[in-house]
Amino acid sequence: MTFVNRADELAQLDRWFATPGAGMGVVWGRRRVGKSVLLRQWVRGRRAVVHVARNRAPQDELRALGGAVAAVATLPHRDLSARPFLDWDDAFDALAELANPEPLVLVIDEFPELLKSTPGLESALRSIWERVEATSNLRLILCGSAVRAMGAVQEPSAPLYNRMTLRLQVHPFRVNEVSAMLPRASALDRAAAWGVCGGLPYYLARWDDAEDFTSNLRNLFTSDSAVLQTEGEFVLATEEVIGGAGERLPEQVIRAIAGGRTSFSEVKSAIRTLPTRVLSELERNRMIAKVLPVTSRDGKLTYYRVVDNFLAFWLALIEPHRPAIEQGLGESILPVIVEAFDDYMGVRWEEAVRAHVRAEAVAGRLRPHVVAVGEYWNTQAGPNEDPCQLDVVALVGRSRTVGLVGEAKWAKKKSAVGVLADIQRKATQARLDLVDDVQWLVAARDQVTHVPAGVLAVTAHEIFA
Numbered sequence: 001m002t003f004v005n006r007a008d009e010l011a012q013l014d015r016w017f018a019t020p021g022a023g024m025g026v027v028w029g030r031r032r033v034g035k036s037v038l039l040r041q042w043v044r045g046r047r048a049v050v051h052v053a054r055n056r057a058p059q060d061e062l063r064a065l066g067g068a069v070a071a072v073a074t075l076p077h078r079d080l081s082a083r084p085f086l087d088w089d090d091a092f093d094a095l096a097e098l099a100n101p102e103p104l105v106l107v108i109d110e111f112p113e114l115l116k117s118t119p120g121l122e123s124a125l126r127s128i129w130e131r132v133e134a135t136s137n138l139r140l141i142l143c144g145s146a147v148r149a150m151g152a153v154q155e156p157s158a159p160l161y162n163r164m165t166l167r168l169q170v171h172p173f174r175v176n177e178v179s180a181m182l183p184r185a186s187a188l189d190r191a192a193a194w195g196v197c198g199g200l201p202y203y204l205a206r207w208d209d210a211e212d213f214t215s216n217l218r219n220l221f222t223s224d225s226a227v228l229q230t231e232g233e234f235v236l237a238t239e240e241v242i243g244g245a246g247e248r249l250p251e252q253v254i255r256a257i258a259g260g261r262t263s264f265s266e267v268k269s270a271i272r273t274l275p276t277r278v279l280s281e282l283e284r285n286r287m288i289a290k291v292l293p294v295t296s297r298d299g300k301l302t303y304y305r306v307v308d309n310f311l312a313f314w315l316a317l318i319e320p321h322r323p324a325i326e327q328g329l330g331e332s333i334l335p336v337i338v339e340a341f342d343d344y345m346g347v348r349w350e351e352a353v354r355a356h357v358r359a360e361a362v363a364g365r366l367r368p369h370v371v372a373v374g375e376y377w378n379t380q381a382g383p384n385e386d387p388c389q390l391d392v393v394a395l396v397g398r399s400r401t402v403g404l405v406g407e408a409k410w411a412k413k414k415s416a417v418g419v420l421a422d423i424q425r426k427a428t429q430a431r432l433d434l435v436d437d438v439q440w441l442v443a444a445r446d447q448v449t450h451v452p453a454g455v456l457a458v459t460a461h462e463i464f465a
Helices: 007-018 035-042 058-070 088-098 111-117 121-132 148-153 175-181 187-197 213-222 231-238 249-258 264-271 276-284 309-362 416-429
Strands: 023-029 048-052 104-109 138-145 164-169 288-291 303-306 370-376 390-396 401-409 413-415 434-444 447-449 455-458
Touching: 007 023, 007 035, 007 164, 023 035, 023 148, 035 048, 035 104, 035 138, 048 058, 058 088, 058 111, 088 104, 088 121, 088 138, 104 111, 111 121, 111 138, 111 148, 138 148, 175 187, 175 309, 187 213, 187 309, 213 309, 231 249, 231 309, 249 264, 249 276, 249 288, 249 303, 249 309, 264 276, 276 288, 303 309, 309 370, 309 390, 309 401, 309 434, 390 416, 390 434, 401 416, 401 455, 413 416, 413 434, 416 434, 416 455, 434 447
Parallel strands: 023 138, 023 164, 048 104, 104 138, 401 434, 413 447, 434 455
Antiparallel strands: 288 303, 370 390, 390 401
16 A cells, blocks of 8 residues: 555654653554554654564464564574563563663554453553553554454553553545545546545555546456455444444444434434444544534534445445345446446535535635534424525634535536525525625536636535645
8 A cells, every 4th residue: 555644643653752761552543544554654764563463372472473573673692483472571571671772662553353362461561561661662552443442442441541642543534635545546536436435545545546437346346356345344344332242233323324314313223222332433433423504502403424435335336236246247237336326426525525625724725713614404494494405614703603605516517606596595594694705615526617706616626636
């Protein structure tokens, strides 16, 4: 995988490393987000041991760690191939010795796998670390996916909680960061690739930016050798939460939301248990989002949406066709998926435009003091009334007045004049508290025509430049 972006994460790791003395950090994030690639990039040029845990027997795990250590440094008076580490005390004593006077980084990747094979390791590691940190320059990073074990390690009651001086959650790429992984693709193809892959580097790295959209869907999903055809099933099966072992509650929740049961009560009814914790963890991992009108202050009328593009795409357009694809009908089904993609992409495009507005606000290219960007619908609309749905609404200042209103259509071309009249009608009918010089926005996939003065036109060419 080509390494791009992650400047903020690298800077955070650098600041942690620059702090004198020993340090323990935890790096976590959902699967496929690029944690391991980030850490391997960061340790380049540093004295570092990277050990990937594999749920081996304890002695096999220690022998593998010894091999990783021997590849980086030589222990005085000890040949690790002949005399492997006896236990974790022995291993950390040796590593602490190697970390003086020059710092040494130890990355334990897939840390949850190590906890499976070595019960009680967290408590033992706390005692070991109390001894090591006082006399060593060892930098220890525990890395793993945001599943039960990584969540439990960071709870206040966990043995290592007060020892951690770095907590870094790795998130998917933002919309404006995706282009760096697809340098040869056009802006329109990048938008489509993002619609399928989201911001996860693992999937973006497998998208061939020299091929067109249809060819990529064939190669990744509908051919006999398609590498991502069963990927959604794998992701759903491996996401878990604390206290949910064996129940696959995250999968149940995601499937319920993807199937249209989007309110809290509907999700609760679908999984037959209180979903509060599962929803919270899935939201923190940016797999789902809790959505409410951007002007709302009471949290009512919340609904949930699957925001992980890959899972949303896989559940909507791939999984229903999997039996037929496995029977050899992939090439026949491919045009059906391509045709359905535009309908699927509508909601994704709206979020891409909102993300673009946020990025522009942060960069200082919009009006100042933007405090929120979201969507709006008239919560008081009756069953036969226009809910005044607006795709993009930005609030400004302490008063949270509306400074920008826009519509985003996944259409190849849109005339700003016609869309603008509809936006202004909705804003008036909804009685939004608009600033005097409110800005209007119209977004379309490829081209916005007939743009009046003062109207902001946004296309894939701006978002995925």
